[in-house]
Amino acid sequence: MPADEKPTASVWTRPRPRQREHLTREQIVAEAIRLLDAEGVEELSMRKLGTRLGTAATSLYRHVASRDELIELVVDDVYGEPDVPTAVDRTRWREAVTRSATELRAMTLRHPWIAPELGQVGLVHIGPNAMRMSSALLAQFEAAGFPADEMDRAMSTLMAYVIGMATAEAAYLSLITRSGKTEQEWVAGLRPAFDEATREHPRLRAGSSAQQDVHPKRIRDDNFAYGLDRVLDGLAARLTP
Amino acid sequence: MPADEKPTASVWTRPRPRQREHLTREQIVAEAIRLLDAEGVEELSMRKLGTRLGTAATSLYRHVASRDELIELVVDDVYGEPDVPTAVDRTRWREAVTRSATELRAMTLRHPWIAPELGQVGLVHIGPNAMRMSSALLAQFEAAGFPADEMDRAMSTLMAYVIGMATAEAAYLSLITRSGKTEQEWVAGLRPAFDEATREHPRLRAGSSAQQDVHPKRIRDDNFAYGLDRVLDGLAARLTP
DNA sequence: CTTCGATGCGAACACTGTACGCATGACGTA
DNA sequence: TACGTCATGCGTACAGTGTTCGCATCGAAG
Numbered sequence: 276m277p278a279d280e281k282p283t284a285s286v287w288t289r290p291r292p293r294q295r296e297h298l299t300r301e302q303i304v305a306e307a308i309r310l311l312d313a314e315g316v317e318e319l320s321m322r323k324l325g326t327r328l329g330t331a332a333t334s335l336y337r338h339v340a341s342r343d344e345l346i347e348l349v350v351d352d353v354y355g356e357p358d359v360p361t362a363v364d365r366t367r368w369r370e371a372v373t374r375s376a377t378e379l380r381a382m383t384l385r386h387p388w389i390a391p392e393l394g395q396v397g398l399v400h401i402g403p404n405a406m407r408m409s410s411a412l413l414a415q416f417e418a419a420g421f422p423a424d425e426m427d428r429a430m431s432t433l434m435a436y437v438i439g440m441a442t443a444e445a446a447y448l449s450l451i452t453r454s455g456k457t458e459q460e461w462v463a464g465l466r467p468a469f470d471e472a473t474r475e476h477p478r479l480r481a482g483s484s485a486q487q488d489v490h491p492k493r494i495r496d497d498n499f500a501y502g503l504d505r506v507l508d509g510l511a512a513r514l515t516p
Numbered sequence: 517m518p519a520d521e522k523p524t525a526s527v528w529t530r531p532r533p534r535q536r537e538h539l540t541r542e543q544i545v546a547e548a549i550r551l552l553d554a555e556g557v558e559e560l561s562m563r564k565l566g567t568r569l570g571t572a573a574t575s576l577y578r579h580v581a582s583r584d585e586l587i588e589l590v591v592d593d594v595y596g597e598p599d600v601p602t603a604v605d606r607t608r609w610r611e612a613v614t615r616s617a618t619e620l621r622a623m624t625l626r627h628p629w630i631a632p633e634l635g636q637v638g639l640v641h642i643g644p645n646a647m648r649m650s651s652a653l654l655a656q657f658e659a660a661g662f663p664a665d666e667m668d669r670a671m672s673t674l675m676a677y678v679i680g681m682a683t684a685e686a687a688y689l690s691l692i693t694r695s696g697k698t699e700q701e702w703v704a705g706l707r708p709a710f711d712e713a714t715r716e717h718p719r720l721r722a723g724s725s726a727q728q729d730v731h732p733k734r735i736r737d738d739n740f741a742y743g744l745d746r747v748l749d750g751l752a753a754r755l756t757p
Numbered sequence: 758c759t760t761c762g763a764t765g766c767g768a769a770c771a772c773t774g775t776a777c778g779c780a781t782g783a784c785g786t787a
Numbered sequence: 788t789a790c791g792t793c794a795t796g797c798g799t800a801c802a803g804t805g806t807t808c809g810c811a812t813c814g815a816a817g
Contacts, residue, residue, distance in 0.1 A: 297763095297764080298764085298765085320803080320804065320805085321804080321805065321806085322803085322804080322805090330765070330766085331765065331766045331767075332766090332805085332806095333765080333766060333767080333806080333807085333808095334764075334765050334766060336805095336806075336807090337763080337764055337765075338764095341805080341806080342804095342805065342806090391632040391633075392632075393683070393687075401709075401710070401713050406713065406714070406716075406717050406720065407717070409717070409720060410717035410719050410720055413719050413720060414719060417719065425742075428738075428739050428742045428743065429746075431681070431684075431739055431743060432677070432681075432742065432743030432746050432747070434680070434684075435676075435677050435680030435681035435684065435743060436673070436676050436677045436680055436747070437676075437680070438680040438683070438684075439675070439676030439677055439678070439679040439680025439681070439683070440672070440673075440676035440680070442634070442676075442679070442680070442683070443672075443675075443676060443679070446634075468642070469642070472642050472647065473647070475647075476647050476648070476650070476651035478651050478654050478655060478658065479647065479650060479651055479654060497669075498669050498672055501666075501669045501673065502669065502672060502673030502676060504750075505670075505673050505747065505750035505751050505753075505754070506673070506677070506746065506747055506750055507750070508749070508750035508753050509745075509746035509747055509748070509749035509750030509751075509753075510746050510750075512746075512749050512750075512753075513746070538794095538795080539795085539796085561772080561773065561774080562773085562774065562775080563772085563773080563774090566797095571796070571797080572796065572797045572798075573774085573775090573797090574775075574776090574777095574796080574797055574798080574799095575795075575796050575797060577774095577775070577776090578794080578795055578796075579795095582774080582775080583773095583774065583775090
């Protein structure tokens with residue numbers, strides 16, 4: 276065997292032709308979501324994703340135009356998760372909307388990395404799942420009795436609240452995850468710095484110190500429910516004059 | 517003159533010692549904001565920013581620990597822009613809050629790149645400007661008569677709505693800016709694709725086609741005002757039972 | 758068996774954030 | 788005036804990024 280043989284010349288060194296069960300866009304998106312959930316958005320690189328899928332990074336470009344497009348696909352895929360009620364009867368629209376809002380929040384908390392993307396791609400997505408979701412949500416406001424020219428403003432109001440709130444929570448939880456501590460440890464550890472920073476703004480301290488012992492997750496759930504109720508109160512007032 | 521002389525050996529090739537008017541953190545932040553406004557967040561690189569300031573990229577690290585920290589500084593600096601009323605009398609809290617919300621939205625629209633950052637850093641910032649702003653806003657809810665344990669929930673509700681709405685708008689406007697067209701051209705150009713995409717969800721088309729001739733900016737302003745009024749209605753209902 | 762389009766992939770390019778170490782300036786002290 | 792010290796600027800380098808290109812190889816169709 277000559278020493279200078281090219282690597283591809285030997286049957287042994289040449290990589291076995293891989294089992295050609297074709298790489299699909301769906302597999303790529305699914306694995307990307309797994310990677311994003313595990314490591315966050317800035318740890319998603321094409322090479323790392325390729326490795327996880329057992330392919331070279333550049334192979335991904337046969338199925339996806341760019342990293343940005345991949346993220347668009349990933350976002351729309353996640354939009355397929357929330358289970359928003361479709362058929363609604365007139366008297367229970369508020370239940371349905373509450374349920375939808377809760378599902379959307381849960382979606383964002385399951386995938387905290389999605390929040391900044393929503394801020395980059397916008398809240399109006401044209402992916403199929405996002406459209407299905409929006410359409411179903413809009414149907415709920417229609418069933419509630421909102422006139423046609425007010426329906427989408429009502430929906431935007433709700434969506435803005437939900438996304439805004441969930442974004443704040445997601446960012447907060449991402450920080451904690453990156454720090455490697457539990458939420459309670461993290462809160463406790465930050466308290467001195469927080470007290471120091473709020474020395475000049477004692478008002479900001481009032482609300483949080485009252486609930487010092489309550490489980491943080493409970494607080495967040497309550498906060499979300501409180502605001503959601505206020506928003507729905509305000510919207511409902513438009514229906515019964 | 518020997519041919520192999522090192523560049524630093526000659527008085528002529530050696531760069532003149534630069535006028536040492538020290539680079540400051542303030543200058544860096546200010547120039548970063550200018551660059552971000554002009555080119556967006558992913559065009560902000562340390563080298564490009566250095567060039568604009570007439571320094572080497574690595575010099576920036578004497579004043580700023582990392583790119584991420586720079587962005588934190590930049591975000592807090594922008595939080596210094598909105599003019600939120602501080603002293604409020606009991607009967608006019610709603611005016612004050614409306615004014616604050618409008619200022620916050622304007623801030624986000626002036627600097628659309630800030631929206632994704634809010635989703636990454638969180639809505640609760642510990643920068644001095646962000647804290648001053650939060651404190652002033654909270655004072656308005658206090659003046660309105662919200663009990664201490666409800667004040668910050670009310671504020672969070674409002675902030676979530678404002679940030680959510682402004683984020684959506686900012687993302688939308690960023691897209692348009694990047695396309696190089698005016699908002700009206702862009703809307704018109706996208707209409708066919710939109711109609712195609714909404715073929716299966718005709719509900720989504722209803723609201724937008726009704727306002728086809730209205731100036732888009734007007735629509736956005738109205739949408740924001742509508743939702744803000746609903747949120748404030750819902751909050752106000754807690755004060756006068 | 759041959760041909761052909763679709764797919765995987767190695768190499769390369771331009772670019773990124775940032776660590777390191779050296780040079781140079783300004784400044785307090787002798 | 789001379790020296791030492793410290794903060795600052797910056798050239799170099801490294802590991803990593805997204806993406807393009809061209810070649811190799813495959814499955815299926817003719």
